[in-house]
Amino acid sequence: MIEIDALVVGGGPAGICAASTLAEKGLEVWLVDENDQLGGQLVKQTHKFFGSKEHYAGVRGIDIPQKVDLCKVKVLSNTSVLGCYKDGVYTLIIEEKTYIKVKPKGAVIATGAQEKFLPFEGNDLPGVYGAGAVQTLMNKEGILPGKKVLMIGAGNIGLIVSYQLLQAGVEVVAVIEGADRIGGYWVHSAKVARASVPILTNHTILKAVGKSEVEGAVIAKLNSNWEVEPNSEQTFEVDTICLSVGLAPINDLLWQRGCQMQYVKELGGYVPSRNKFLKTSVDNIYVAGDVSGIEEASSAMVEGKVAGLALAMDIKGENFEMEIEQAFRSLKWLREGETALNLRKGLEKIGVIEC
Known part of the structure; x- marks a missing residue:
């Protein structure tokens, strides 16, 4: 049994930002991903992002993972999380041959989505x-x-x-x-x-x-x-x-752990109930990115930062609310306009209307 501060499951845009944020706050962080390289959908996105500098405007998606600081994060590629149990233990299999058990003080589930x-x-x-x-x-x-x-x-x-x-x-x-x-x-x-x-x-x-x-x-x-x-x-x-007919959240671990789930069509299917800080109904389990509702990569990265900051507050007992509020303002800007109307309806259905 290995005890650590924080576990981040999923190395896509939300996961890498959550892991980077947690490490920045001085926590011991493990980032696990089943693929051989980090980035999730970003590794396929050759187009340039738009928006603001904060959202990597002008940067191609394939280049964004290299711009996120993960030097203080233990990265486990080719690693799958097989189980998430009530005692807070996670079972990992590394490169399909090595099983280990990890008990973090908290976790961010950022497993993304799969195609419909x-x-x-x-x-x-x-x-x-x-x-x-x-x-x-x-x-x-x-x-x-x-x-x-x-x-x-x-x-x-x-x-x-x-x-x-x-x-x-x-x-x-x-x-x-x-x-x-x-x-x-x-x-x-x-x-x-x-x-x-x-x-x-x-x-x-x-x-x-x-x-x-x-x-x-x-x-x-x-x-x-x-x-x-x-x-x-x-x-x-x-x-x-x-x-290209939509995505559905990959939420198996959340079901297994007993997180409260609800079906919200506008968010892509079953998503976890959570507060505005992305905390689920289970203590010290946070979500970020498409597993919490289908959205754009820019929003996923900001959500990763929110989840990382909120989990760091839980573990360390320090106050990072000013940084979180800044991230909320960023999310609000990303979620404006007619194209995000359904998304806002979905967030309102689960009670997340502050963003």
Whole structure:
């Protein structure tokens, strides 16, 4: 049994910022992540962030992890957390061969999210990918997923990946969206539109065409009740169908530990109940990033700082509320505007309206 001050589970944008903040306050911190490098979704994001200097404006996502100070943090890559128990013990497996037990004084769970899928005929054909898989192939492994792509979903991820496909020389025949409006930021949709890629709202995919692999896709228009309009089908000749239809929080450890959970559609599914300091219903367990509700990487990084500061206050008994209030102001700014309306509704449902 190894006793430490703080354990951070997940090395994405929220986790690295939480770990850095805790170490900055003089705590012994372990940061564990199942991947071979830190950054989570950042390692796939070649586009430059925007906003303010505080939110790494002008910095490419792939470069952000190197800018976060983790020199005082013990980093365990290729490490999974198998269990989170009522006595405060966490079971870790390192590189699939070494089991250890860790008992921290507190933990930040920043396990992120996983892609949702979409049921349609032929969705198991080779050539049907999630947007995250496409980003991994292109931006991490340098492999093109195909030559002609149909993108399903006009949120930020769908729009960003569409533009990255175009930059790599892949033809994007269209971006379709079931809702009546584009869900992503204008800055992303404008790039796609300027490339003459049609963005079709109120549309859905009916089926993938092909026997052994994707050879085409059939889409159709939806009415206001989300029903397929008669005689509205269109067929595209494509070899790749990319799905960007949302994310769901990876919350297994929180369920196991007995944290109070509630279903909030606007936040992506089941999320932990927590206060504005990101503390769950279980003492000294905090959350940050997509596990607490699907949001942008910039917000995840700020939440990581909030959770780190709040946990440090619990452990050390010192007051860091001025720094937390500054982080709250940053979150409020990130959550303004029409595109964050659903997010604000979700936060209000779980009682987090101070931010």
